[in-house]
Amino acid sequence: MKFARRLDQVPPYLFAELERKIETMRADGIDVISLGIGDPDLPTPDAVIEEMRRQVGRPETHQYPSNRGLSAFREAVAGFYADRFGAEVDAETEVMPVLGGKEGVAHIALACLEPGDVCLSPDPGYPPYTSGPVFAGADIQYLPLLEENGFAPDFGALPDETAARASVLFLNYPNNPTGAVAPDGLFDRAVSFARQHDLLVVHDASYTELAFDGYDPPSFLATPGAKEVGVEIFSLSKGWNMTGWRIAAIAGNAEVVERYRHLKTNLDSGMFDALQLAAVTALTEERGFPRQMSEVYRRRRDLMIEALAAIGLPAAPPRATPYIWLRVPDGYDAAAFTQLVLEQAAVVVSPGPSFGASGEGFVRMSLTVPDERLEDAARRIESSLRVEAGA
Numbered sequence: 001m002k003f004a005r006r007l008d009q010v011p012p013y014l015f016a017e018l019e020r021k022i023e024t025m026r027a028d029g030i031d032v033i034s035l036g037i038g039d040p041d042l043p044t045p046d047a048v049i050e051e052m053r054r055q056v057g058r059p060e061t062h063q064y065p066s067n068r069g070l071s072a073f074r075e076a077v078a079g080f081y082a083d084r085f086g087a088e089v090d091a092e093t094e095v096m097p098v099l100g101g102k103e104g105v106a107h108i109a110l111a112c113l114e115p116g117d118v119c120l121s122p123d124p125g126y127p128p129y130t131s132g133p134v135f136a137g138a139d140i141q142y143l144p145l146l147e148e149n150g151f152a153p154d155f156g157a158l159p160d161e162t163a164a165r166a167s168v169l170f171l172n173y174p175n176n177p178t179g180a181v182a183p184d185g186l187f188d189r190a191v192s193f194a195r196q197h198d199l200l201v202v203h204d205a206s207y208t209e210l211a212f213d214g215y216d217p218p219s220f221l222a223t224p225g226a227k228e229v230g231v232e233i234f235s236l237s238k239g240w241n242m243t244g245w246r247i248a249a250i251a252g253n254a255e256v257v258e259r260y261r262h263l264k265t266n267l268d269s270g271m272f273d274a275l276q277l278a279a280v281t282a283l284t285e286e287r288g289f290p291r292q293m294s295e296v297y298r299r300r301r302d303l304m305i306e307a308l309a310a311i312g313l314p315a316a317p318p319r320a321t322p323y324i325w326l327r328v329p330d331g332y333d334a335a336a337f338t339q340l341v342l343e344q345a346a347v348v349v350s351p352g353p354s355f356g357a358s359g360e361g362f363v364r365m366s367l368t369v370p371d372e373r374l375e376d377a378a379r380r381i382e383s384s385l386r387v388e389a390g391a
């Protein structure tokens with residue numbers, strides 16, 4: 001049997017590998033604590049579930065949806081953007097539903113990149129910023145996110161000829177995997193850079209709703225000029241505990257949204273109407289829910305940061321996202337530390353380099369497990385380090 005070579009150009013999806021490893025260990029009776037995957041452990045808000053039940057009971061929702069999305073959904077997104085972010089998007093022409101942020105990232109690459117184009121992708125970064133452009137036949141220029149730059153890309157460091165060939169720039173703040181928030185002025189610099197080089201900015205806003213200590217992550221679309229050069233992908237997955245539901249929106253530049261719809265009408269048949277209507281409940285009645293979730297993650301963040309500091313692993317507390325980006329102890333690289341905690345502590349963490357070469361020296365820990373499991377994970381990591389040190 002013959003397979004397309006493009007599949008060999010991307011590694012097997014990181015989390016698929018991790019899931020397999022966890023399954024094998026669990027099948028052997030080992031109590032594995034997985035901090036490897038950012039999948040919220042708590043349920044979707046009751047009102048959203050109730051609305052889904054009601055909508056599924058209405059036969060009108062059972063037919064093919066349209067790729068444009070229901071006007072109720074588009075208006076709910078536009079209303080949320082206006083009230084939450086102070087960003088204006090036209091529900092008619094500047095918003096449409098996508099089947100999760102992952103679909104949005106992968107397909108925007110297919111809609112906007114050609115073979116020979118350059119895609120600027122953050123390193124470390126969410127893996128589809130690599131696979132999307134690869135499947136589109138584009139070349140990728142990684143933008144290192146370095147700690148000394150607040151994990152923001154340095155556009156000035158990019159050679160002029162590379163910038164000239166670039167068609168798409170992916171940004172993602174609050175950031176996965178580093179937990180960093182957008183430094184002041186970054187979005188303005190991105191707009192200028194995009195204008196200068198005539199490229200599209202795709203801002204991945206998957207984590208804007210999970211933030212702590214009074215910080216309110218902005219939308220890229222609230223930046224002056226952003227809609228001329230960009231779109232944003234806004235997902236309900238993390239803020240409303242809806243990862244299994246597969247619902248997000250793409251919003252911003254009307255021409256890009258239209259091209260995206262053109263692509264999608266040839267690929268899929270849109271999103272289940274009942275799901276769009278349940279999402280309306282999330283974006284209207286349940287707007288406060290992500291704040292409650294943020295409080296849960298803030299508590300877990302503090303607990304984990306304290307436990308890590310107590311065992312000699314200091315980490316900066318993130319101001320957003322359910323992730324801790326931890327520098328591995330001296331004497332280890334990311335892979336060795338990941339292996340140590342997996343084998344000696346049965347704790348799964350994600351090695352930094354699986355998000356890109358600049359992730360070396362770090363691991364990502366996800367706070368999407370109950371508090372007592374986090375405490376247990378910290379204790380187990382401590383004893384595995386003690387055993388390793390021969391104490």
Ligand SMILES: Cc1ncc(COP(=O)(O)O)c(C=O)c1O
Nearest residue numbers: 100101102126176206235237248
């Ligand atoms: C940066 C980033 N973007 C997008 C996604 C995808 O989210 P979903 O497809 O569930 O909306 C994730 C999920 O972990 C993510 O970390």
